[in-house]
Amino acid sequence: MKKLIDTKRMAEDLSDWYLASKRNLPWRKTRDPYQIWVSEIMAQQTRISALIPYYQRFMKKFPTVQDLAQADIENVLTLWAGLGYYSRAHNLHKAAQTLVNDYGGYFPRELKNIRSLPGIGEYTAGAIASISFGQREPAVDGNVKRVYARLMLDDSEVASGDMKRNATEFVARLMPHAQPAVLTQALMELGALICTPKSPDCNICPLGENCQAKVAGKQLELPKKKVSAKKREQKKTVLLVKNDSGDILLKKRSEKLLHGMYQYVLLDGHLEDGGCRGELVNMGLEPLEVNGIKGYSHVFTHLVWDMRGYRCRVKGNSLDEARMDYRFYSEEEKDRLAIPTAFIWVEKESKEHK
Numbered sequence: 384m385k386k387l388i389d390t391k392r393m394a395e396d397l398s399d400w401y402l403a404s405k406r407n408l409p410w411r412k413t414r415d416p417y418q419i420w421v422s423e424i425m426a427q428q429t430r431i432s433a434l435i436p437y438y439q440r441f442m443k444k445f446p447t448v449q450d451l452a453q454a455d456i457e458n459v460l461t462l463w464a465g466l467g468y469y470s471r472a473h474n475l476h477k478a479a480q481t482l483v484n485d486y487g488g489y490f491p492r493e494l495k496n497i498r499s500l501p502g503i504g505e506y507t508a509g510a511i512a513s514i515s516f517g518q519r520e521p522a523v524d525g526n527v528k529r530v531y532a533r534l535m536l537d538d539s540e541v542a543s544g545d546m547k548r549n550a551t552e553f554v555a556r557l558m559p560h561a562q563p564a565v566l567t568q569a570l571m572e573l574g575a576l577i578c579t580p581k582s583p584d585c586n587i588c589p590l591g592e593n594c595q596a597k598v599a600g601k602q603l604e605l606p607k608k609k610v611s612a613k614k615r616e617q618k619k620t621v622l623l624v625k626n627d628s629g630d631i632l633l634k635k636r637s638e639k640l641l642h643g644m645y646q647y648v649l650l651d652g653h654l655e656d657g658g659c660r661g662e663l664v665n666m667g668l669e670p671l672e673v674n675g676i677k678g679y680s681h682v683f684t685h686l687v688w689d690m691r692g693y694r695c696r697v698k699g700n701s702l703d704e705a706r707m708d709y710r711f712y713s714e715e716e717k718d719r720l721a722i723p724t725a726f727i728w729v730e731k732e733s734k735e736h737k
């Protein structure tokens with residue numbers, strides 16, 4: 384049964400609160416769909432405070448969709464290194480090329496065309512359509528579902544089709560009573576600043592008077608989550624290998640995971656010192672030092688790498704023919720390469736163990 388709510392009042396209270404309290408974020412100074420798009424893609428899986436410097440560097444390097452479309456993917460990945468979820472960078476690059484080739488460098492306005500671009504799902508399409516083009520298109524992400532589920536005391540499972548449908552319908556009912564750009568951002572902002580997952584600040588919430596979870600004291604029980612399946616774990620060993628000149632052994636990945644990015648020597652299983660020495664010899668190198676460093680676990684979407692690490696010094700530069708996918712890079716060259724978050728710990732730990 385539908386619960387009766389004053390959607391006009393809610394939309395107005397939310398808009399007033401947002402206009403008075405919004406954070407001063409770089410992409411909020413514009414309605415340019417290119418900038419809104421990049422900020423939305425970066426914000427997926429990344430905290431806003433962490434992504435601001437990435438966003439600013441990205442915009443400086445690729446100020447227009449044409450600049451991004453013409454860029455070498457390696458340069459895009461280098462700027463993305465550290466943000467994780469690298470398929471986002473590959474998709475941004477591909478979509479920029481589609482925009483230039485098929486749409487003359489402009490963003491299409493129709494939702495179905497926006498949605499058809501690589502890496503743009505329903506949420507991002509709704510965000511671009513409402514924020515950039517002022518269309519009444521709901522943008523429902525995890526923040527919005529949480530706010531909706533609490534306001535309306537909806538105990539559907541958060542990842543279910545029911546939850547998505549109900550939350551979308553709810554936002555669509557608010558839309559006619561506010562500017563779409565303001566409403567979309569206000570819902571996101573409320574979820575990010577006040578109606579947070581673990582400590583909602585209901586006392587200062589602009590929608591507190593209309594919130595059914597607040598009345599029932601069930602804020603922390605909603606939205607309802609499914610118990611997630613355990614992620615597959617793989618044991619790995621990472622070697623930071625340097626030669627006498629201080630050059631570092633790296634490989635450009637051809638695997639689907641972290642495709643096109645660079646890795647240190649990565650071996651399957653947890654190896655002891657002797658095993659690492661054997662692997663280096665197999666590569667055609669003479670190991671001079673092999674020292675253990677603190678390991679690290681990196682969590683991907685469906686997988687965890689439980690990594691053990693070693694700092695190695697070797698003699699020789701010529702690798703065995705079978706391992707020519709690896710090569711030595713100078714420090715300067717390495718700094719220009721895209722090294723993913725999964726490996727950023729290696730150098731830090733290696734320095735601490737010197």
Ligand code: SF4
Pocket residue numbers: 530533534577578579583584585586588589590591592594595596597602
């Ligand atoms: S009153 Fe509390 S639970 Fe309800 S929307 Fe506001 S912050 Fe969230």
